[in-house]
Amino acid sequence: MERCKAHQLTRRTVLKSAAAAGTALGMGQFPLSALAGPSGPWSERPKNSVEQLNFAVWSYGKIYDEISAKFTADWSIPLEPIVSPYNQHEAKLATVLASGDSLDVGLSNSPTFAQKILQGLVQPLDDLPGVDSYKDDFMQSTRDGFTFEGKIYGLPYFSAVWLWGYNEELFEKAGFDHAFTSYEELTEQCIKAKKDGVSEYPIIWSLRPGFNSVDVTWFSMVWNQGADVFDKDGNPQIGDGSKAREVLRWLGNTFTKWNISDPESLKVVTGSTSLAFGGGKNLYRGCDQHYMFNQVNQAGRTAISGKMRAHPFPGDGRTLSMSVPYFITTATRDVEWAWKLLQYFGGRTKDGDYTQALGLAKNAMLGSGYKSVMADPSVRESWRQWGDPDIIMDSWDKSTNIHKVIPVHASWYENWRILFNTEVHKVLLGEQDADHACDNMLDALKKVRKT
């Protein structure tokens, strides 16, 4: 009841909102988000008081300095940041949580989020004020990624969709009038480009073992062709005659039989693949996260800036996507204040704007996970300098969250993923065939499930 009272509109709030809206309309600048305005639950002060709040994130530019300053200015609550390098963040987060320290808001890698929920480290958000407005605004993929057993557990830091890219300059040099529409055509184009001396290795992939590389590459190509590596119940679909084997065999052949895949692919992930692709030696960029277009096409950043074009998955274009979550930990000192802070990072600030999400989308091409942000004309306009927003947005509409396709929530998955990476790499290095690799993966699966 008290909570309901707290969210009632006051006369002053209504007048302030009306005045602000009138001014914005008069200036011809009326963002959709302003309709939610300062009158929403995001503008209400929680009833409890806290001396400070803290959060554990990995570093990214100065976004946490800026959003923390805004939070403190709006609510007069100081923040204690725990900012770690990206690769060391999970170790730091685990240490802080295991030590019994209070921690209000955390940031998780997408693939490990489910495990954190299963370990009881993440607070569900469903009963918190205003969460329904976020749920309604979530893109389907984001909602799928953050929902476990019917409850919502996070707000998005950013979201990404997997699709292909090509080097327009080499493409024209090769004399192609359209990008591939099937994997057979992709193979043919690459063999021709290699034969004609256009590119020694026409495709470069992100296949260094790790998150979102080997696994998403394989799973997404299988998924794109209407099949699964694991079915909905977690049963493997990699037996004899399976699509998964066929895709792995094809992938292996691109390295060993046709020599059309760049061997560097086995050493790089998204950022470093962009740097390598930006060198201008590869025709196609194997499926990867969409912000690769920002990494390659940003003016002056690579030798082919502005020349990398987006290309959707073949066939019906279905692909995978993911959202990286901020979450409230179960070690928070005050859930309502943590919710307030969580919204500043992954939702609306006091003024009702998606301040951080909009900034990251416009400046770094990071998808937001919110329909309203992605539909904002300023985002689409900004993305035009790096890529083809229409193709990217269309791929997003056809995407499924990796959590629905890759069994990252299974307790055995992480152990299996390590073994699976090794087996795939052996195929790509020509040390074994796809059948042998899949048989080994099945054996490994039995073992990790037992343990």
Place this chain on the structure above:
Amino acid sequence: MNSRYIVNKCLLHLANIILIIFILFPIVAVTFAALQSERTLGGFDKAVIPPEVTFDNFRLILTQGEVKGDTYLLEQYLPQTIKSFYRGFSNSVIISLTVTFATICFGAFTAYTVARMRSRWVLALMQLNTFARFIPILVLMIPLYTIMRNYGLLNSLTGVILAQIGFFLPFAIIILAPYFEAIPSNLEDAGRIDGLTRFTAFLRIVLPLAMPGLSACGAIIFIVSWHDLIIPLILNSRVQFMTLPVIIASMVGDTQVFFGLIMATALLAMLPTIVLVLILRKYIVEGLSEGALKG
């Protein structure tokens, strides 16, 4: 015979040169990478000499992000830790020097005790000490974090210094004990006959003789402390207490990796260790070669 000697000598020199190239190769690669923009770095994979030389990476680091140069002019999200380069550098210097000095002091006393009092218990403790070193440091991070938090030593240089001394002291003892053992005790006995106490004999006779060993051990401890990422990372969260390895690690982001900046920072971070090794070169060579015989 003479020509055979010359051939052998030439082969030895050739082997030396190959070894030196092998050792220096990573440093050359880092230097080349530090002198290029990300753009050139991406396309430069076969040429021996880099096609471009730019000091933008160093400029950005040394001006703490103020001067971006052409390379970083349009970058929206540069790692913020470059703004703390000098702070990180001085933190690393303070931590490494203090840890080295304290570890060598305590290590020398303990190693001397181990060398001279070879009782069963001391030897058993030494073996236990050796065994304890097999435990990965990462496993001990949660208890270490908890202990430091309880003593209010999180987000401080003191916490990192104490933790590193704790981790490195056993190594120092293992390195120094055989060294002290090899110094004849007759020399101390002679000094004690001339009126020295055991402590003053240690200070005036044993320590000067052990200088090469202490220098070699000190150089090793300094380098290990200088490069340590895990302890400062786990114990400190605030930018003002970051060390250089943490700053370098921060340049690898989730969506961006700044290779040029990483290489330039790594090159600058190498300087103190290179200077230290050059200063102590004579002692280190003596210490390591004698240690090889005495171990």
